[in-house]
Amino acid sequence: MIQAFFDGLAASGDPARAEHALGYFPTAMRHLGVTTPRLRACLQPLVRAQRAAPDADVVFALWSNGIFEARQAAYQLLESVPRLRRSLSREAVLALAAGNDNWCSVDTYGTYLAGPAWREGVLTDADIAAWSASPDRWLRRTAIVSTIALNIKARGGRGDVPRTLAVCARHVSERDDMVQKGLSWAVRACIEHDAEAVAEFLTEHDAALAGRVKREVRNKLRTGKKNP
Template identity: 30%
Template sequence: MPNSFDSRLVAAVRAGLADLADPAKAPDMQAYMKSEMPFRGVQKPARTRLAARLFAEHPLSDVDVWVATVLELWRGARYREERYLALDLTAHRPYARWQQPGLLPLYEELIVTGAWWDFVDEVANRRIGPLLRAYPAELAPIMRAWSRDADRWKRRTSIICQLGSKGATDLDLLASCIEANVTDPDFFLRKGIGWALRELSKTDPGWVRAFVDTHPGLSPLSRREATKYL
């Protein structure tokens, strides 16, 4: 990954969050997220407004600078909100043309080092998912490999990355990723399996019912979530 990040944008993000900080809210936000990294106490609406303003004021010239700036914000973060804005930068609409399979190493780092649901679910659903739909031949084999990875967050990503796919869901891929984890006792994997099946049941209830019926090894949590709307 390149090192030529936009130092002005990074400095503006950190200064902007410091200006908006609410020390009274920060401890509760940290406790709710069970985060070792402290919060500034800046809630999402204010963060969203800040991101929109700063990203408009500091346009990035190319994909290398964009990736490097995301990584600088992420790796150098002292407060969790800095990482939230790094994620926001990966979704900034003017840079949508840079969303290519080559970004997988970036998103893999955010998943593995983020290692908690607030970061991982955003990347899985809103970054990996669209890439999978746009580049299925490239992404599907990687998701199959992730479903068997030692890292539970990569496995969760493989399971939930199709939440927004609806009728375009790759059913074989989903089944493969779930089956690789169906007996794992991890809460986040079991919850992710149930979530993925529950969302799919809104558009393909027959497939979900058949899958649940033919997989008795599903945990009670996964089964309960999967059949919520059936």
């Protein structure tokens, strides 16, 4: 069944789309240029099989192949089969962060796997703090994006503004573009739960925060939109 998945991916690739994607989120992984709907269709037989009999080895087989879309599929499989995700150990969850070298892989991992695992106590605050302290920009973004699962209803979040802003506070002086964008997203996700705390965060860190972050968060506070 795994081979059938890879065969389906190969048959669904579009070289022109793959070239465009490399410009949008450059990666050392191999892009096939598979559309999201087609990727989901290829994955569906595995989703059905994993719901019946979860097997983490299948996740690692997809994740480790070196194909960008296959890694996305591994994370999507975990999101689609919560029982499979909850079967993973802390060590397995951490291992599945390795090699993420673009914002798309990071954000999918952070919102589908790391964030829920943190929310449910599989990962610890110390694990997130270790990512925050990493010299790897993508792990720092992972720490920030993992907070999305605490606050966005679509990702199972019910609101945890204190923990979110504690993570964000570690990154207020960052000038890396990818980290700044993640920071803005994470802070904005807190607004529906505690807009006052977000406003206080902006005031406290006004001198350190990048202009982009302050602008986008203030826009969201004022108008409900990042870029009105």
